[in-house]
Amino acid sequence: MSLNPRKKAILALSDGTVVHGRAIGHDGITGGELCFNTSMTGYQEIFTDPSYFGQLMMMTYPHIGNYGTQPRDDEARKVMVAGVICRAFSDEYSNPMADRSLQEYLEDNEITGISGVDTRMLVRHIREQGVMNAVISSTELDEKKLVEMAKNWDDMEGLELATKVTRSEAQTVNGKDEFRVAAFDYGIKQNIINNLNKRGCTLRIFPAKTSADEIKEWEADGYFFSNGPGDPTATAEYALEAVNYAKSTGKPMFGICLGHQLMALSEGLKTTKMFVGHRGANQPVKNLATGLVEISTQNHGFAVDEDSLDEKIADVTHINLNDGTIEGLKFKNFPGFSVQYHPEASPGPHDSAYLFDQFIDMMKEQK
Incomplete structure (x- = not known):
């Protein structure tokens, strides 16, 4: 009514x-x-x-x-x-x-x-x-x-919110079972699950606060770290246990949005609150490897601090053409990459869907 x-x-x-x-x-x-x-x-x-x-x-x-x-x-x-x-x-x-x-x-x-x-x-x-x-x-x-x-409303800076949106218990979402992916739900979007499923992945989706022992039992071929709300430094207080365990396995790792920030924080990089965040379906991102520009969907109010970047830790793979902020990283101390934007965008655009294929190719090479 x-x-x-x-x-x-x-x-x-x-x-x-x-x-x-x-x-x-x-x-x-x-x-x-x-x-x-x-x-x-x-x-x-x-x-x-x-x-x-x-x-x-x-x-x-x-x-x-x-x-x-x-x-x-x-x-x-x-x-x-x-x-x-x-x-x-x-x-x-x-x-x-x-x-x-x-x-x-x-x-x-x-x-x-x-x-x-x-x-x-x-x-x-x-x-x-x-x-x-x-x-x-x-x-x-x-x-x-x-x-x-x-x-008097709570400021977003310093606020931990991933536990407000995560699932209460681990869940298996079946694909073709060609690859076993451990996915961490800090606020994972359904279309991320869909993109991994249709590429042959069976997912074990873990709540935001999950111990390394429980993750170990799944014996994953790769690890995925999802998007989510709140300040990444607050989420990192508990989430880095899972990130660091995944790094210790030597298996491929892929992070989107908050997951990207958590992977960066695990390597000693820093994040910062943006003056105005990126939110929309028309953000231009340049792929530095190909030189091509992708139109992307974005939703973030925090970003990896460029001043904290160390060339021994990671290479920047993507940048935002509006303000030059970091949009993607390839890590050097473990087989992982991450992006700040959303390649799973629904309803679109879909310029960046190849990143899921990149993750699959990394798991294929290891298997």
Whole structure:
């Protein structure tokens, strides 16, 4: 059931900026780090991406909800964003494959949102001032209270969130069983699992906090470290046990996003919080080995610190052409590589899907 379109809602930023709009989704109050995504499609995949856990997602494409939702587009078991912000929200949808509207989907997942706001203005504001916390409310409409609430919201820096989105116990997901891959779930996306399955991998997916002894029993041909939310240095406090064990086996290793950062941290490199993160389906990345440019999907607010790079530890394989940040590493002390962006992107682009083949080729060579 849709909310009254005239119902008021407020978005309050921690720097005192306040905008008014109309309520969408679940009636209530929510908050988190305000970020934006520039993708034109794929809002359901974005909302269910565990890497966005605890964040308010602002879509820069103005028309959201027009093709509804369907279970096949979920990247996780539930919606992961803390709230939704958009310019124009559609209660009706035209996709014959959809099973419900985005309004119903947000209500069912108890996600509060706001529409009818000037997202272009807000994006410019964040680009100039840097990422900050915010609160969305359709119940409490006192601006001063909401701004104060945003100021007191937990900062993403130093926050450990992977344990909030990981599975509770290890799970085997069968492929053709040509390769046995130990995958670590810090917020693993369904399409990563799909990409490895269709390439002949049977996965044993382990929770974020798993001991080396339990990993050892699986006798994997390779190790995969997934994407996930939060500060990588906080996750590293427990996750490096698994990374270091995988390194000791001499088997191929592949990391995406948070997994990329954890592999770098395990080698003594550092990560840093970005002024404004990369989030969208149109980020240009240059492959330094081939010289080709890939259009990539990205979702990260932290990056490997270029100043900490040591040529004895790793070579940079990919860079972001917008700001020159590190997008890929090939490690020298163990057979592993990692990327900051998302080669499994759903709905796309798929320029970087070859990275999964690269991982498979490494396991083939070892077998």
